[in-house]
Amino acid sequence: MGEDVTSETRVEDAREAYRRAKEEYERVKSEHDSAVSRCKDALNEAKRSQKKTIASLNRQVASLENDLHGKVASVGAISLYHDRLEAGGATYKLEHGLRVTVSTSGSKYSTTDVSGGGVSIGGAVVGAAIAGVPGAVIGGRKKVKSKEVVHDDRHLYVTIEGPQGGQAVSLNPDLEQQARSLASQVPGCINQYQGLVQDIPPKIKALKTKVEEAEKDDAVPTAQAELERTLNDTERLEAARQARDEARQHYYDEKKQAKTPLFGLHPHGSHDDAGEAGAEEAAEPFGEAAAFEGEQERPAPQAEAGAAQRGRSFSGILWKILGVAVIALGIFFLLGMLGGMLDGYGIAFVLTCLVLGGGLVYLGIRLMRRGKAKP
Numbered sequence: 001m002g003e004d005v006t007s008e009t010r011v012e013d014a015r016e017a018y019r020r021a022k023e024e025y026e027r028v029k030s031e032h033d034s035a036v037s038r039c040k041d042a043l044n045e046a047k048r049s050q051k052k053t054i055a056s057l058n059r060q061v062a063s064l065e066n067d068l069h070g071k072v073a074s075v076g077a078i079s080l081y082h083d084r085l086e087a088g089g090a091t092y093k094l095e096h097g098l099r100v101t102v103s104t105s106g107s108k109y110s111t112t113d114v115s116g117g118g119v120s121i122g123g124a125v126v127g128a129a130i131a132g133v134p135g136a137v138i139g140g141r142k143k144v145k146s147k148e149v150v151h152d153d154r155h156l157y158v159t160i161e162g163p164q165g166g167q168a169v170s171l172n173p174d175l176e177q178q179a180r181s182l183a184s185q186v187p188g189c190i191n192q193y194q195g196l197v198q199d200i201p202p203k204i205k206a207l208k209t210k211v212e213e214a215e216k217d218d219a220v221p222t223a224q225a226e227l228e229r230t231l232n233d234t235e236r237l238e239a240a241r242q243a244r245d246e247a248r249q250h251y252y253d254e255k256k257q258a259k260t261p262l263f264g265l266h267p268h269g270s271h272d273d274a275g276e277a278g279a280e281e282a283a284e285p286f287g288e289a290a291a292f293e294g295e296q297e298r299p300a301p302q303a304e305a306g307a308a309q310r311g312r313s314f315s316g317i318l319w320k321i322l323g324v325a326v327i328a329l330g331i332f333f334l335l336g337m338l339g340g341m342l343d344g345y346g347i348a349f350v351l352t353c354l355v356l357g358g359g360l361v362y363l364g365i366r367l368m369r370r371g372k373a374k375p
Contacts (some may be wrong), residue, residue: 007258014251021247026241032237040226046219057211068200075178077169094190098162100183106154113147319371323364330360
């Protein structure tokens with residue numbers, strides 16, 4: 001009895017020691033994970049701050065460079081910048097003595113061409129088909145057409161003269177207003193550039209120096225080194241893990257020693273008797289089929305058959321007459337199409353006559369075939 005109490009006490013003590021070791025390991029692990037998380041946050045913040053600073057400095061540099069070299073205006077093949085003028089593949093520095101002038105020549109006017117009138121054969125044919133003689137008279141007159149023709153012999157030239165040479169650039173005459181606007185801005189850009197070239201380059205240089213300093217800032221390397229140090233500082237964590245594992249193993253060993261062996265009961269099984277089942281036979285009745293007799297139709301009287309034959313013959317003649325009439329109308333429209341082509345009518349008129357004429361001819365042929373099939 002005393003040995004059982006001692007064994008249970010050892011198991012309880014081992015279990016309590018394992019619980020404390022496990023809690024200690026969880027605490028140390030939580031502290032280590034928190035330290036790593038703080039280092040990662042610090043590194044990310046350092047990177048964001050560095051990136052933000054560099055981006056801001058680069059935007060300032062780009063703005064100043066645009067003020068010094070950016071485009072002011074452009075028309076055709078001529079582009080004016082804060083520091084230069086580009087035209088026809090040549091570049092002119094903005095300096096005193098550079099002149100840009102605009103000149104024009106020629107004029108723009110319009111005339112009206114009148115065509116049409118006279119007799120239209122196609123229109124007369126179609127008009128007659130639709131409205132008879134009045135339609136032929138009205139449709140036989142050609143419409144008078146007028147067309148406005150624009151004559152433009154204007155020329156626009158932009159002349160560039162300066163210490164570095166010059167040239168004359170030909171532009172679209174419609175760009176005269178834009179060309180004059182560009183030319184008027186050249187003197188102001190020249191005067192402005194003389195001040196910008198003294199003021200902006202030193203500012204750009206200072207900003208680029210700050211960019212280099214921001215790129216070399218030791219905040220990011222310091223945060224990176226601290227993160228690596230924290231990740232590698234696992235001495236306490238490993239010690240706590242080892243203590244937990246040892247306590248767990250000791251607890252399992254104590255439990256194993258405290259177990260009481262069990263002896264000799266062998267389970268006995270029972271047997272179930274299996275019975276045999278017989279098969280039943282079933283007879284399936286057969287049905288008898290019933291036979292049905294059909295009735296023969298009595299032939300129709302000969303008098304009724306003769307009357308029906310005469311009716312079908314008369315109907316076939318009517319279908320043929322109708323088919324011939326429709327074909328004639330279709331041919332009439334086709335002749336109108338030919339007349340329209342000779343008179344120079346538009347494609348819409350010709351296609352309309354073609355579709356109507358062809359469709360009517362096809363319909364007439366179908367009607368005649370229907371008349372032949374009737375007897």
